Amino acid sequence: MDDAANPLRIPPQMSVYADKHNLFHLLQRMLTGLLIDQPEDPISYLVRLLQAADVPKIMLLGPPAVGKHSAAKKLSAELGAVHVTTDSLLEDQSELSAEARQYALTHQEIPAELLIQLIKRRLNSVDCVDKGWVMEGVPQTFLQALRLQQAGVIPQHVVMLEAPDDVLLERARGRLVDPLTADVYHQTFLWPADDAVAQRLEKRRDLPEEQRLADLQRYRREVTALTSAYQHVLRVVNSDQPITDVYQQVAAFVKTRRYYRTPRILLLGPPGSGKSHQARQLSEKYKMVDVSCGRLLRAAAADGSAVGDEVQPYLDGGTPVPDPLVLKVLDKRLSRLDCCSRGWILHGFPRDLEQVRSLQESQHRPNRVYFLEVTDDVCLERITLRATDPVTGERFHVVTRPAPNSEVHKRLRTRPEDGVDTVTQELRLYRKHTAALQSVYPDAVHIDADQDFHSVFEALESRLTAD
Structure with a gap:
């Protein structure tokens, strides 16, 4: 969908200013008060509400x-x-x-x-x-x-x-x-x-x-x-x-001034560290928008927009989508009203120093960054031993979630991108750029992801409100 057909897109500069000065929270309080109290003189009511803010x-x-x-x-x-x-x-x-x-x-x-x-x-x-x-x-x-x-x-x-x-x-x-x-x-x-x-x-x-x-x-x-x-x-x-x-x-x-900051979360970590799972859990519990860069590009290619038409050839050819095009797609999505008011969790981007610098120079800088830390051996085990049931779409794993019966087991299929060689190459690329990513986000929180998903989620959740 092009910008002309999207009335819920907020200018990035306005979004950053509103988040910095807590305007979304203030607007929510004012609208809530008006709808609940329904004052006869709404202007005087709002003035009184603003005067009592501190x-x-x-x-x-x-x-x-x-x-x-x-x-x-x-x-x-x-x-x-x-x-x-x-x-x-x-x-x-x-x-x-x-x-x-x-x-x-x-x-x-x-x-x-x-x-x-x-x-x-x-x-x-x-x-x-x-x-x-x-x-x-x-x-x-x-x-x-x-x-x-x-x-x-x-x-x-x-x-x-x-x-x-x-x-x-x-x-x-x-x-x-x-x-x-x-x-x-x-x-x-x-x-x-x-x-x-x-x-x-x-x-x-x-x-x-x-x-x-x-x-x-x-x-x-x-x-x-x-x-x-x-x-x-x-x-x-x-x-x-x-x-x-x-x-x-x-x-x-x-005595401290604590305001809720609209979360703009960046999840970083190697393939198999659980970024998609944790993003989904955070989104379900806190109603933030789960922004997977891969899914976002595929959705853009399928929606018939001008940007989508630019993305489609790269997906068809199996080649990386150029960074400027990725940033254009991200900018459109992160500028939507739901992302601006509820916050977002981005994963799958950035992957290298050039991309992270581009993100930092945009109007969508994250205010919380997490690195999910896990070894290559664990990542390989998590990814290469998983397979999908083409009938139900369910994903199973040889160790952690085996198929319920032999019939399901026989029809399981492993995706080509989950092969050992492909995953090893992806891990090698991630490790190559890890130090650069960490240098841009020295205050990021590092989470041990080599534990059950619930414990990882609790660790993320405990730092969600950190200033």
Whole structure:
């Protein structure tokens, strides 16, 4: 498809500027707010939204007895932000709060929709808009996190405190409360320095041990999903250390300006290192666009465009497509709206120093680069022992995924490009240019790809939000 028929192509310069200044994220917040709140005066609403862009918006999460309340209270005081808790949401005399209190009084979970209405109303109040907020202990479930995001409640920082279960249970048993300030102390882990405060401490009414264990198990069931919901703005802090150390780490994190950068990922590695598989996994989970250079060229040749007509003879002849033509095809694809707004994962290009320099000089420079490291012997084993079933299109491997029966095994076919000589030559070319590629990306992350695909994906994922 030519440019004239593609209205969703964004000028590259605009894309780079928007990513640098976080405009796509800002636009998303503004449109989300308009659609959800539907204000009568949208201009004044947007002005107010922009004015509130830099105030703190912090969530402090973690299991019971991990120290959320103490950290959140101190943090809100230091930042001058509003401390929002589940209890504070129930304090006013509105019908919503009254309805929610009925659930709380009977120790029932407040329905997600009701809780989100309470939170949204509180965060839209004048003090929260002007000063910002530190929200403690909410959301507790992935459903609540999803509903909050749909309601436009997007934090700038999320801190998740963690500690071993035995430590948390011990803390819960010895917890004490100052009836005047509601500050939480502990007879072993956190004793007040002021004797007057120590004398008036009261022991909280303990929950049954079974209830404490149930609450902790419930949190453990949700923690993985909660982590994924806020992965781009999340910091996990070990709470099993002195409280001053914990707070210093929390405060240092929330005082940084962390914005989600639209991921532009470059996956490099030898043939057989798993680039296609990892790109597909990242794309499926994070909705980024999987851009395989090989597939992209074949698609261009088949779409009837002028550029495709230029590409087709090279594919028919089995010769490399010239770099300027490859870059033209890449530029068209990476300038599309989905790539600009959701991000992309590029693999199969660049392969040498000239190509990588051309990419760096374009408007599509990657902001995250990964090298998948694996030996030639492993690559040869992965590629040369695989074959495809021409009937189903499924790919099998002699060692890792053998054919299910003899009938399928007999009809398997090995692609010519998967032969030992061809793969050996491809590996030799990659090794020849590896040092040059690494010199252009000295800060790239090197991942050990000689392990199961899930472990490799976890290693990639853990660095996805690195600045």
